Amino acid sequence: MPYVKGRTKIKLYNTLTRRKEELEPRVEGEISMYACGPTVYNPIHIGNARTFINFDMIRRYLEYRGHKVTFVRNITDIDDKIINRAAEEETTPKVIAEKYEAVFHADMARLGVTPPTHEPKATEMIPEMVDLVKILIERGLAYEVGGNVWFRVREFKDYGKLSGRSLDEMRAGKRVEPDPGKEDPMDFALWKRSKPGEPSWESPWGPGRPGWHLECSAMSLKLLGPGFDIHGGAQDLIFPHHENEIAQSEGATGEEFVRYWVHAGLLNLDKEKMSKSLGNVMLLGDLLKQWSPNTVRMLMLGTHYRNPLDFTREGLMQAQANVEKIERTIENIDFALGLELPVSRHNTLGLRDAVHEARAHFVSAMNDDLNTAEALPAIFNLVKEANSVVEGADELPVGEALHKCREELLELTDVLGLDLEPQADWLSVEAPLRALAGEVLGPLPTGVSREGLLNALLERRAAARADREWSVSDRIRDSLAATGIEIEDTSAGPRWKLVRK
Ligand SMILES: [Zn+2]
Known part of the structure; x- marks a missing residue:
């Protein structure tokens, strides 16, 4: 709609x-x-x-x-x-x-x-x-x-x-x-x-x-x-x-x-x-x-403007976690936009629907006497959907849908006065990733994508684990973590996730 x-x-x-x-x-x-x-x-x-x-x-x-x-x-x-x-x-x-x-x-x-x-x-x-x-x-x-x-x-x-x-x-x-x-x-x-x-x-x-x-x-x-x-x-x-x-x-x-x-x-x-x-x-x-201005604002807007606000340390910590959740999602999208994975029509449609839904929900909450406490969940629903299609994905929504989702998250949060334009440039992940791959895998052909590097490293780690070469597998996991990429081992194989350093 x-x-x-x-x-x-x-x-x-x-x-x-x-x-x-x-x-x-x-x-x-x-x-x-x-x-x-x-x-x-x-x-x-x-x-x-x-x-x-x-x-x-x-x-x-x-x-x-x-x-x-x-x-x-x-x-x-x-x-x-x-x-x-x-x-x-x-x-x-x-x-x-x-x-x-x-x-x-x-x-x-x-x-x-x-x-x-x-x-x-x-x-x-x-x-x-x-x-x-x-x-x-x-x-x-x-x-x-x-x-x-x-x-x-x-x-x-x-x-x-x-x-x-x-x-x-x-x-x-x-x-x-x-x-x-x-x-x-x-x-x-x-x-x-x-x-x-x-x-x-x-x-x-x-x-x-x-x-x-x-x-x-x-x-x-x-x-x-x-x-x-x-x-x-x-x-x-x-x-x-x-x-x-x-x-x-x-x-x-x-x-x-x-x-x-x-x-x-x-x-x-x-x-x-x-x-x-x-x-x-x-x-x-x-x-x-x-505490950051975003955290303070997130806490303040978590309560409807007419209601009394209980200002506590726990509330600040929760607000900070919520700010980071949105920041990380935008970074995840930016990272995914640099990958060369197959496009999923299903995920594309799902993400487009989630964007429309978030906006409609946000507007109806705000139209009702500026109910920010209800508008924030609209944003977090979109955050959840976006992460579900980009984190550790084998297939991605089409780039245009990812861009639209990114813009929507930044626009709705900007209406609330939150400034969540990414501070970190995820392109900066590429240099340490390339260096790590060079050290662990030996000289690499030029032109390998970020995703190619990541997959090659994950394969090497899997092989090291199979051979019980724990020092190699731990080194890959720890070095990736230092770069901002967290590895999670699932029954379907290892999955990566971007985390804030
Ligand atoms: Zn006055």
């Missing part, structure tokens, strides 16, 4: 409506998408990394299905946390923000996260933020007290629609804060008066700086327009951050801000919620000292 792009619709779980909905972009074939970026005061931890990997996966899949995606991910480069960190390190907030922005970009590059279409910094959009606050004051949705501007939540009738909580419930759960100027404990800051020595910008309310929630509204509205398709972030941003973004944006424009609110699940470290207060935080940079 040939696969046709765009035939079935992608379903996304929308936090706002609490159900899966078919993705209907505002403009056919185009998606506008915003995800909250980092506050650059610290290197990111693996929970943050999970969120960025998941939104990268979503964007890649939308593009794979033929959508033109405009993706905005901001940098929060002014915030209390940055100011506090600057005080600790006895430097300026600007120095801190620049330092950790560079660390963040390096982390994203290592993880293979595609850079966003636009990456605005909060401090570069202060005039837009001031304008937004002015509009909210004009509309009676905000008020100024002593240089601070607050959003008046009770005047925005939809307040609570994203988190599904009423204002009364929120007030009941709210700690009393010493903000004597606020009309309601739930009112939140749009503009904060600067304390002496803090960075500040001029405004109609005196020198100050924007509140965090305001930054995201101003940046997304400016770059994506008054309404856009997808807004994402981690689940812990639903309240208050995203609730407040809706209040500010819809309060100012009077239009629907976002169609689909998409929230990524959190991460448990060894079965415990990872949090700074518990002291169990693992930085991404530390994780990548021991």
Whole structure:
């Protein structure tokens, strides 16, 4: 069954409506998408990394299905946390923000996260933020007290629609804060008066700086327009951050801000919620000292993006084995492509079917709210089929089918952001193989294929075993293993298999 792009619709779980909905972009074939970026005061931890990997996966899949995606991910480069960190390190907030922005970009590059279409910094959009606050004051949705501007939540009738909580419930759960100027404990800051020595910008309310929630509204509205398709972030941003973004944006424009609110699940470290207060935080940079970006991604995508992820060492080991399994399969295919074996029509048809099946299974899993946990098995089914027809084969599928299978494996894994282009060139097997054959078998005629060399060596080994010349047979087996070829003795005779050195 040939696969046709765009035939079935992608379903996304929308936090706002609490159900899966078919993705209907505002403009056919185009998606506008915003995800909250980092506050650059610290290197990111693996929970943050999970969120960025998941939104990268979503964007890649939308593009794979033929959508033109405009993706905005901001940098929060002014915030209390940055100011506090600057005080600790006895430097300026600007120095801190620049330092950790560079660390963040390096982390994203290592993880293979595609850079966003636009990456605005909060401090570069202060005039837009001031304008937004002015509009909210004009509309009676905000008020100024002593240089601070607050959003008046009770005047925005939809307040609570994203988190599904009423204002009364929120007030009941709210700690009393010493903000004597606020009309309601739930009112939140749009503009904060600067304390002496803090960075500040001029405004109609005196020198100050924007509140965090305001930054995201101003940046997304400016770059994506008054309404856009997808807004994402981690689940812990639903309240208050995203609730407040809706209040500010819809309060100012009077239009629907976002169609689909998409929230990524959190991460448990060894079965415990990872949090700074518990002291169990693992930085991404530390994780990548021991594990490859592919392994980290494989682990993250093995769990559906909305579910909590249990991050364990066992999970990492399993993910690493899974990455290697796909890499080895591609190498096996590359090696088989260099062999001159007879073609099997049966294996050719079987492999072609497996390629179509894998793609259809992958697409239907991903269309169902980006279910990577179900899309990965589609890839592994193809891996299994490919290995069954190439490992130790006497006959092979036609080369075109092998190429197609190789391309499909690389394409589907690339949609998930895994970079599995072979590192090793299996042509490099040829030189040591030829040298070994020369040593064991004596001078060889030129032009013998890789397969011819391998078969001649296996025959020599069989003869040595029959004559109980163990040193010769062991030497051939060990030298082949050092080259990356493993010999397995079966009732049908010896079979070779490529393994990673
Ligand atoms: Zn945000």
